[in-house]
Amino acid sequence: MYGLSRGTQATLSVAQPLVAALLADPSPPPGRLALATVGGLAGFLAVFATNDLMDAGVDKRRFGARLRADTGPDVDSAGARHPLAQGLLTRRFALGWIGGLSVLALVIGALLDPVCVLLFLLAALLQVLYCRLATVTPYKFLVSGVMVAVGACAGWFAFSTTVDPLPLALFVLWMFAWEIGGRNIPNDLADVTEDVRLGVRTVPVVYGSRVAVRVAVAFLLVAFAASGALAAVAWPVFGAVGLVGTVVVGALTLLRPALLLVRDPGAALRAFNLATFHPVGVLAALVAGLLLR
Structure with missing residues (x-):
């Protein structure tokens, strides 16, 4: 079950809507914050499990043809990897x-704000679309970026009914760019050999590793700039500690992965693992800023 929902990745992903929540309300009611955290975790567990369910056929072919090589530690591999494809769980x-999990996420979302329900449903539909496009187009990475940004925005609307355009726009850009440059394309770079044999169309498969690295690095730089700009624009929330912390976290989890990719595309999985922790680091910097302001 943990592997089906990519439990580690899903748990880390809760940091995304929590950052949005604290931007919307720097002093949230503890009970509401706890409820939003549970709802967010349920939603991420459901969405990641949906991905595994949708890709079960392709993943079964990976295992059947012994295409899945051991490329080192992978945040996504905690627990059984693709348990449906391995026959460890039934459909x-x-x-x-x-x-x-979806019912739990929807009920909690409805209790917080109906907009959260709409955003969850939209993110789930985008996840299904992303999986359907696996062998159709390499540009599905754009769908993945939108999906993550949409889901993360639920945290904002769980605590505020008003929209502050500039910080929310920077937040969306940050999430969009981070997902593409930090997770999606590096993960595709790590899987390029097996994707070629399975007919999965990704940027590195269609355009080559060199182009994929350039695209990933460009998005990583955008994510770094957007996160720094967000911390600066939301200065009353982040404060000096939060801003400095965000920049330091960005250097370690965005710029360092970019350098790893430029030096060696074969280090894509290391870059992916580092970038995965970026929102958690920004959340920690934000909380530190709030506590010390």
Whole structure:
């Protein structure tokens, strides 16, 4: 079950809407914050499990053809990797697991704000679309970026009914760019050999590793700039400690992965693992800024 929902990745992902929540309300009611955290975790567990369910056929071919090589530690591999494809879980169980988590996320979202329900449903639909485009187009990475940004925005609307255009726009840009440059394309670079044999169309498969690295680095730089600009624009929330912390975290989890990719595209999985922790680091910097302001 943990592997089906990519439990580590899903848990780390909760940091994304929590940053938005604290931007919208720097002093949130503890009970509401706890409820939003549970709802966010349920939503991410459901969405990641949906990805595994949708890709079960392709993943089964990976294992059947022994295409899945051991490329080193992978945040996504905590727990059983692709348990459906390996026959460790049944499709019926997976559907029940996803359904239960989705109901929990939807109920909590409705209690917080109906907009959260709409954003969750939209993110889930985008996840399904992303999986459907696996063998169709390499530009599906744009869908992935939008999906992550949409889901993360639920944190904002769980605590505010008003929109502050500039910080929210910077937040969306940050999430969009981080997902593409930090997770999506580096993950595709790590899987390029097997994707070629399976007919999965990704940027490195269609355009080559060199182009993929350039695209990933460009988005990583955009994410770094957007996160820094967000901390500066939301100065009353981040404060000096939060701003400096955000820049330091960005250097370690965005700029360093970019350098790793430029030096060696084969280090894509290391870059992916580092970038995965970026929103958690920004959340920590934000909380530190709030506590010390």
